[in-house]
Each structure stands twice: as structure tokens, then as C-alpha cells.
Amino acid sequence: MTDISVIAVLDDPVRRRLYDYVCAQGRGVSRTEAAQAAGVGRTLAAFHLDRLAEAGLVEVAFSRPAGRTGPGAGRPAKLYRRATAEHQVSVPPRDYRTAAELLADVVDVTGAEPQLQRSARARGAAAGHAARERGGLPDSGLLLGALSAQGYQPYRDGADVRLRNCPFHLLAARHPPLICGMNLALLEGLLAGTAVPGLRARLDPRPGECCVVLESSKNNSD
Amino acid sequence: MCGYHLAELNIGTARAPADSPDMAGFMAGIVPVNALADAAPGFVWRLQDGDGPGATALRPCGPDVMVNMSVWESLESLREFVYRNGPHLDFMRRRRDWFHPMATPYLVLWWVPAGHIPGLDEALARLDLLRRDGPGPRAFTFRDPYPAPVPAARAAR
Numbered sequence: 001m002t003d004i005s006v007i008a009v010l011d012d013p014v015r016r017r018l019y020d021y022v023c024a025q026g027r028g029v030s031r032t033e034a035a036q037a038a039g040v041g042r043t044l045a046a047f048h049l050d051r052l053a054e055a056g057l058v059e060v061a062f063s064r065p066a067g068r069t070g071p072g073a074g075r076p077a078k079l080y081r082r083a084t085a086e087h088q089v090s091v092p093p094r095d096y097r098t099a100a101e102l103l104a105d106v107v108d109v110t111g112a113e114p115q116l117q118r119s120a121r122a123r124g125a126a127a128g129h130a131a132r133e134r135g136g137l138p139d140s141g142l143l144l145g146a147l148s149a150q151g152y153q154p155y156r157d158g159a160d161v162r163l164r165n166c167p168f169h170l171l172a173a174r175h176p177p178l179i180c181g182m183n184l185a186l187l188e189g190l191l192a193g194t195a196v197p198g199l200r201a202r203l204d205p206r207p208g209e210c211c212v213v214l215e216s217s218k219n220n221s222d
Numbered sequence: 223m224c225g226y227h228l229a230e231l232n233i234g235t236a237r238a239p240a241d242s243p244d245m246a247g248f249m250a251g252i253v254p255v256n257a258l259a260d261a262a263p264g265f266v267w268r269l270q271d272g273d274g275p276g277a278t279a280l281r282p283c284g285p286d287v288m289v290n291m292s293v294w295e296s297l298e299s300l301r302e303f304v305y306r307n308g309p310h311l312d313f314m315r316r317r318r319d320w321f322h323p324m325a326t327p328y329l330v331l332w333w334v335p336a337g338h339i340p341g342l343d344e345a346l347a348r349l350d351l352l353r354r355d356g357p358g359p360r361a362f363t364f365r366d367p368y369p370a371p372v373p374a375a376r377a378a379r
Binding site: 181 | 305
């Protein structure tokens with residue numbers, strides 16, 4: 001399936017809602033749960049989830065509900081979660097990825113990380129400031145909105161905010177210290193720009209997520 | 223046991239002498255980061271000079287060039303520690319505070335028979351090989367990895 005066909009599979013409002021819901025959970029989601037979240041019947045949800053799976057946008061695993069094992073435990077449930085593959089289409093053709101990789105190579109070789117981090121901090125601060133200027137939201141909504149707008153898929157984890165998605169995933173895999181350092185600076189700037197108090201950005205990579213946590217400054221240990 | 227372990231060497235040209243204030247952050251940070259490596263899954267061995275923290279007193283490549291060498295059970299265990307351990311990643315993020323950028327490869331990976339502890343001469347020869355010929359099965363990088371050799375007995379089967 002070409003990237004454009006894969007993305008076209010998302011061009012249905014119900015399917016899109018189901019996909020967004022599955023992505024936001026960061027774990028396997030059952031048909032019943034996804035159906036409820038999208039406000040549709042279970043049969044319709046199952047149909048759309050399986051179309052998403054055929055396109056490779058979500059992955060399917062089978063699992064029994066916790067605590068039920070052995071004979072008589074019933075059929076294992078079909079669980080859906082976001083697939084790791086990424087798809088990109090640009091019309092007309094554009095190739096920012098190659099340009100980004102070349103620039104990253106050059107920053108690596110010339111040691112321009114401090115300048116990159118400064119630029120990233122300024123860019124983050126501008127985005128955070130713009131979100132604050134738009135106003136109309138309490139602090140937490142303001143920050144989560146700004147993070148969502150940048151593609152981080154934020155979620156609350158106690159008093160901390162964690163980021164389900166790395167917007168720079170392929171580049172970060174090629175140049176981890178460079179891109180994770182840039183990302184940290186971007187998020188430090190974003191936090192400062194929104195002027196939301198009580199959080200600080202720290203590198204704390206977790207499998208499949210962004211390398212940065214926005215940590216409550218009340219519960220840090222150092 | 224006839225498996226293979228992964229050996230790693232990386233070098234860096236310090237911006238200032240090890241005992242200068244400019245390097246204080248690095249010299250202080252290397253001790254807890256090394257302790258994290260020692261406790262990381264898959265860690266086998268790392269070079270120590272018995273003098274400074276880690277191997278910081280060894281200078282086989284010149285007075286300003288610090289070396290770091292270690293052995294791990296697998297490429298994945300090393301990758302996990304280097305790039306997915308928060309404090310280590312943060313330490314690497316700050317490397318330009320302490321080390322000059324290098325236009326030639328400064329990190330090399332190669333497979334060693336499990337139980338073999340590589341010497342510095344072996345490690346530097348692998349780095350030379352990488353610099354001369356690019357990544358290959360005898361000297362490679364995280365970005366262009368090569369699989370461990372297949373033991374002769376199994377290959378013949």
C-alpha cells in the first residue's frame with residue numbers, strides 16, 4: 001500500500017475518531033472501548049478498526065482480560081494500538097526529511113549544538129507565548145493545547161505531563177543527542193513562553209514515547 | 223559459551239585540561255554516569271585507569287584526547303543505555319560544553335568473543351579501520367550496524 005492510499009483510509013470521520021482515540025491511549029484498546037469513545041456501535045467500530053489494521057495504521061494483538069486464564073476464560077479480545085510505521089505525503093512533492101538529515105549531519109560535525117539549542121528555545125518560547133496570548137483557557141489546558149498543536153500527544157501522569165509522540169522520530173533515531181537536546185530546548189522554551197508554573201522539562205526517554213517529561217517541580221528529587 | 227559480545231570505543235578532544243573549571247561538569251558527571259552503566263542490563267566491562275574517574279587519565283591518542291571503552295552483551299543493550307538512559311542522554315546532550323566536534327568518526331563498535339577483554343591497541347586499530355574503509359563487519363557504528371559473526375560450528379551445519 002502506498003503512503004497516499006494509507007492516509008486516504010483515514011478520510012472518514014468515524015474512522016478518524018477511532019484512530020485518534022487508539023493513538024491517545026498508548027496501549028491496546030478493545031472494540032467496545034473504542035466504540036464507546038467514538039460514540040458508535042460496536043459492529044461499526046469493529047469494521048473501521050479492521051480497515052485501519054489492514055492499512056497498517058493500527059496493530060492488532062489478542063489478549064484475555066486481566067485475571068482470566070485457562071479453559072473457560074473465553075475468547076481472547078482483539079486489541080488495537082497505534083502502529084509504529086510513519087506515512088508522509090506531500091503534494092506537490094517536497095522532501096524536508098533529506099534536508100533535515102543533511103543539516104543534522106552538519107550540526108553534528110561542526111558542533112553547532114549550542115546554537116541549535118538557542119534557536120529551538122526561542123522557537124518554543126514564541127509558540128508558548130502565542131498560545132498564552134490566544135488565552136481563554138486555564139493554565140493546564142493552555143499547555144496541553146500548545147503541546148498537542150506541536151504533535152506531542154501529551155497526557156497527564158500524576159502531576160507530570162508526558163508526551164506520547166516524538167514529532168522528530170526518524171531524525172531522533174539517527175541523531176539522538178542532537179535531536180533530543182534540540183527537543184528539550186524547544187520544550188523548555190514552550191514552558192517558559194506559556195508561563196505555566198510548577199513544571200520543568202527533563203530528558204527521561206521511555207520506549208515508544210518522546211524523550212522529554214514535563215515534571216512537576218514539587219516532586220523532583222534533586 | 224561461544225557467543226559474541228559487543229565492544230565499543232569512543233574518543234573526544236577535550237576543550238580544556240581535565241582539572242580546569244571548564245571540565246568540572248564533565249569530571250563530576252562521569253562518576254554517576256559510569257555507575258549507571260555498571261548497573262545497566264547487558265553491561266559486561268569498561269576500561270578503568272585506576273587513577274582518575276573512569277578512564278579519563280588515559281591518553282593513548284594525545285594529551286587532550288580522552289578515551290572511553292566498554293563491552294556489552296548486545297548492540298541493543300548498549301544502544302538502550304547510550305540513547306535511552308535519561309542521565310546518560312542528558313550527559314551526551316552537553317558534550318559540546320566539554321569536547322570539540324570531530325569531522326572523522328569518533329565512535330567504533332566491533333564484535334569480540336564473549337570473555338575477551340579488548341586492549342586499547344585493538345580498539346584504536348578498529349577505529350582506524352572505520353576511518354579508512356567506512357563501516358564494515360569488523361568496525362561499525364550505531365547507524366550502520368553489522369550482525370555478530372556466526373560461530374564456525376553452526377555455520378558448517
